[in-house]
Amino acid sequence: MCILIKILYFCISIQTQQKVGKNKLSKFADMKSYPNVFQYTFETLKEAGFPLKGKWGADYFKNDNPIILELGCGRGEYTVGLARLFPNKNFIGIDIKGARMWTGATEAINENLTNIAFLRTHIELIHHFFAENEVSEIWITFPDPQMNKTNKRLTSTRFMKEYSRILKPDGIVHLKTDSNFLYTYTNVMTKENYLDILFNTNDLYNSDLQDEILQIQTYYEQQWRGRGKTIKYIKFICPKDKDWIEPEEEIEKDDYRSFGRNANNMM
16 A cells, blocks of 8 residues: 555656646747847857847837846846836846746736846856946845855855946945845945945834835745745945955854755755
């Protein structure tokens, strides 16, 4: 009987994987045809470059409105939510996970949102897609805190150098996170480099900040709030032409992993 149950579970698991695989293939096919999605291989970038670099406003959005990026956009909740709120600004969601991004890209098409685009790429390659001073603001929403890999941390000085190249003078960076480690690290990084802090709270929804932008909640944010985690938020200026100093301070690590990356620890 036990063997039969195991075989049954195995068959169900195989069927589920097959369904997920077919669903992903369908989404990838959609993404190739979507006019608001851009996917370029590294080889293509090296050979021909990205045609919209420095021309996003003129050639894609057809205006000179501010361009705002969401890095690690996932399902695109923030990108789509911002585009709805601010039709006089342009928004680009960036992520490498195409199956997740499909949700936001599809919503944008169905709602005829013309001030939005999605870019499927690694964030490390961001300089291939945007020219100097082309971007006004950057949102980083619930990234993996990368507690053991500083160079992969999206608020590390390595990435701040990249952001400063494409941001306009006094360009703004926003971080929303459930991770106390990443929030603390970012605070130390901003202090070490004497950055101008525009707003900072370790408990966003119990702070005195009333901002409709911050009320947009990603899938991960909803999960963590439902589990009693406080949401941290910091907004700061990213200066240009700066000699960045990477913090050496030891920071206490989170006792859990970000939602969806380690189900056992989450539970």
